[in-house]
Amino acid sequence: SPQVVWSMLGNRQFCSYKMTTKTQNFCRNEYNLTGLCNRSSCPLANSQYATVREEKGRCYLYMKTIERAAFPRRLWERVLLSKNYEKALEEIDENLIYWPRFIRHKCKQRFTKITQYLIRIRKLTLKRQRKLVPLRRKIERRENRREEKALIAAQLDNAIEKELLERLKQDTYGDIYNFPIHAFDKALQQQEAESESESEAEREEEEEDDEDAGEREFVEAEDSELSDFEDMDKLETSSEEEQEEEEEVEKEASHSKSKGKTPLKGPARRKRPYLEIEYEQETEPSTKTKAA
């Protein structure tokens, strides 16, 4: 009889479906209505019992009665509930008419919960699923190692510097940077000097750009470059000065409105394009007097 069963399973002896925790006892039996281990919710200890379970998205009402207690195979009677929520509730009521209130109520509650989670499942599957791709440890390690080696082989800083210098050589920057070409090509220099004196107007604009650019951070660093190239300067100043003086004469003649930038383009260009711009205004009268 159920009382005996309960006195054994519930308190004294072992029940394999029972899970105890600090605060509560749970029942792992799949036909259990509430999930807790109680006298009224134990499917083994109640001869008249009902549950709602879902299979593949459809809900069924399972019922157990005393008459079939001797036939374990036919013990649980299964009724398919309709998909319509209200209708299904009515069906539960119909089937469990004259059953204890507790079981009816809990069945309906359980059915509600089940329908709610089924709805959520359907909604989530419509959204994007996150696909978990397992990482393969060996392959990850191999790729990391190869990446490090590729990084070392790449020598990025050198490559970037080389590329930038290439671009400078190929004149992609136009006339923003005016570095002299080195001593072993003096003929080329003279050629360039001639072409520069022809294209004065363009250079005026670019020197304005230079002034704007002169507000950059690296102004101090350029002091050092003089020391590197002092010898070069000494080598070339003689030839350059003559050309510069000639240029200045031409410029003064052509441009009445001298902004004080163009005249000392020669030496200024060679040494410190940005700092020397200030000097230009001071030394301009002196060169003018020289030329004159």
Add this chain to the structure above:
Amino acid sequence: AGEGSGPVPADGTGPPAPERVLFPPTFSVSEIKNKQRRHFMFLRWKQQQRKEKLALKKRRRKEREALGDKAPPKAVPKTIENQRVYDETTVDPNDEEVAFDEATDEFAPYFNRQTVPKILITTSDRPRGRTVRFCEQLATVIPNSHVYYRRGLALKRIIPQCIARDFTDLIVINEDRKIPNGLVLSHLPDGPTAHFRMSSVRLRKEIKRKGKEPTEHVPEVILNNFTTRLGHSIGRMFAALFPHDPQFIGRQVATFHNQRDYIFFRFHRYIFKSEKKVGIQELGPRFTLKLRSLQKGTFDSKFGEYEWIHKRREMDTSRRKFHL
């Protein structure tokens, strides 16, 4: 105590002088059972090998100098790049077919200056702090880019909206366990989609000796080592992210350097100290990419037409074969 001071009398084979140790031909260091003595003999053997090697080098150098002009050319050491398996899709700069393809592919409007790049940067769902910061820094690096949160939207639905608002590129940064690990770069009006694996992401504050923040100037772009057809198309994809005319005043350069199929991204500020010297200072985030797949249309993982997928079994068999 006596072991390290000189040759051990117990082995009985080597003479006492450590200068030139003569080993009988059948002697092998590994036959000594005593570990300390074995170690000592091994060290001595190693020293001897090193001396011989130096002597050989010297001799070779002398021979080379003696021969003068007739000396055989110096042997070039083999590197992986030297030994790389020749890829038949390597682009020849004068190839007409390639030039024709490039004039008619999806990037032609960009290279003809008909479109201005406008980029949308987004992440996968629920990005973590690192990814968010990385997105922001990437947005400062790439001009004319906007960061939007994903909030669970499907890419396929975002894409038509982006096209309607004139975006040219879409970047999606995938995240796993709070670090960004994947990048999907999609050229929008029906352009190719490239999926990369992203690694070693360094944010600005993690870079040592970095400069100030990147300014608003349009940076220059350097694309290194994209040799094959595939590499070429990927290179064009990267180039299409940046506006066509760099502002040289800004002196910023973004580099995509391909080495052994790994694309390294760096962002520098440069200054020409002289004609032959340039200084670079790294600003900006850095990361490495490895191409996983290239798809012809916009992002569509199920029905897309894949131009190239990295198939590990087939493509990773040789250490000297690279695809980009």
